[in-house]
Amino acid sequence: GVTCSTLEELLQERLATPLLTLLNHLSFLAQKRGWQVYLVGGAVRDLLLAEPETTVVLSDIDIVVDGCYGNTNYNGDNLSFSSPAVELAMDLQKHYPAARLDVHGQFQTAALLWHNDPILDSLWIDIATARTEFYPYPAANPEVEASSIRQDLYRRDFTINALALRLTPPLVGELLDFFGGVLDLEQRKIRVLHSNSFIEDPTRIYRAVRFAVRLGFEIETQTKEYIRYAISSGIYEKQREESNKSFDQNRRVPALETRLKSELRYILQSHYWKRSLQLLGELKALRCIHPTLELSPQLWQQIRSVDRCLQRFDSQRTLTHWEVRLEVLIAYLSPQYREKVAQTLQLQIESIERLKNLEPAQDKILETLSQAEKNSQFFWLFKLYSLPMLILIAIHSDRKVRRHIWNYLIQLREIKPALNGNDLKAMGYKPGRQFKQMLDDLLTATLDGEVCDRTSAEAFLQQNYPL
Ligand code: ATP
Secondary structure: OOOHHHHHHHHHHHOOHHHHHHHHHHHHHHHHOOOEEEEEOHHHHHHHHOOOOOOOOOOEEEEEEEOOOOOOOOOHHHHHHHOHHHHHHHHHHHHOOOOEEEEEHHHOEEEEEOOOEOOOEOOEEEEEEOOOOOOOOOOOOOOOOOOHHHHHHHOOOEHHHOOEEEOOOOOOOOEEOOOOHHHHHHHOEEOEOOOOHHHHOOHHHHHHHHHHHHHOOEEOHHHHHHHHHHHHOOHHHHHHHHHHHHHHOOOOOOHHHHHHHHHHHHHHHOOOHHHHHHHHHHOOHHHHOOOOOOOOHHHHHHHHHHHHHHHHHOOOOOOOHHHHHHHHHHHOOOHHHHHHHHHHOOOOHHHHHHHHHHHHHHHHHHHHHHHOOOHHHHHHHHOOOOHHHHHHHHHOOOHHHHHHHHHHHHOHHHOOOOOOHHHHHHOOOOOOOHHHHHHHHHHHHHHOOOOOOHHHHHHHHHHHOOO
16 A cells, blocks of 8 residues: 555655765766666665654665666676766765775666765675576466566565665655565565575575564565475575586685675674574574584584573673684584585685584693693683583583683683782892793682782792792
């Protein structure tokens, strides 16, 4: 029941004025050339979902230009100058010199980016030319004219992301809803546009989960079946092999892994990451990370545990939490797979090292602990490892080891000797390499309760390091 005029009003009501001005400008530049421009994707979804009379903050905007250039062939280097999207972006940038222009000639797209702009803040506008050339399947309804914009929308992931809002006359504000997106928004459903969607792009499985959890929507029953089918057919491994084959020679990152990693990052960065993992687990979709990865009760326990650890030991957020979470998932795999998976996903060098060293580190810790009694022994053992490594080890160890690690993190590592280098100088010691040894010995004595204040610390040094 949405009409053109109400949607035009909706734009007016829910968009901040500077953004509205910008879109009007874009519309004007397209009109001059006889082209159509559309707002598409997440922006339309979020505008329609927003509460009445609220301003929707859009920081990421997707625009599609339909340049009616049906029989023009784009090829080679000319392309960046001949694509309607690029032409519009260049023209718009003339009016917005503060924006940075990025052109991807190869894909006939351009982006305008503002960074901390006083008015437009950190706005990012992607402008693409309506794509028909990669259109993989025949139109679902042959009687509907397969216009460029319709074909462009048909390539998208879910019905709620495949809506377009026309920004150019004569029908400004017309909502193009070819696939029932509005109904799905109302019924709060994540639904794919066709049965092959997940086979075409398995990372959409992660996107389905992300949108479902974030928006509080349900993955529609049939769509869930498609996911289960794609997963059980091993689609991800097949495509991984394919993309490895075709990318191996020039040692480039396989596009599939890059996209999976980026979806994983979105999910693991969000505050709804645990619920998303739960849903991914239900759908058996963690198999995309490795065919043996399942959300067992034990892994769920570890996920909850890493959450508590990060809250407790890194409230200042000096670590990259999403990566630590991902490490926990990978560490759950049997040791022989860990390093390979971490490498395939192009994790940071430190993460890969941690996953590689997890098993030997655990062995070493178990062995040392079996002979350790004093605080200082625990301290010097655990001091060998970084905080994220200790978190990973703690999560993977039994309660006894975990308690020792917690005790180190909470108590032992906070203990400091009563004297520092300056105090040593004041006592008459000559500064030099020996200072470190002296202070370490002093710390050991302090940890073991043999020294408790300045007086006993001074006595300790005088006895062990006579002047
Ligand atoms: P968000 O609010 O998380 O940014 P978004 O819908 O804008 O959500 P993007 O990842 O920025 O998500 O993608 C923009 C649009 O591009 C989507 O709305 C969708 O139409 C399309 N899209 C993105 N990724 C895919 C994909 N893997 N397959 C098909 N369409 C996709």
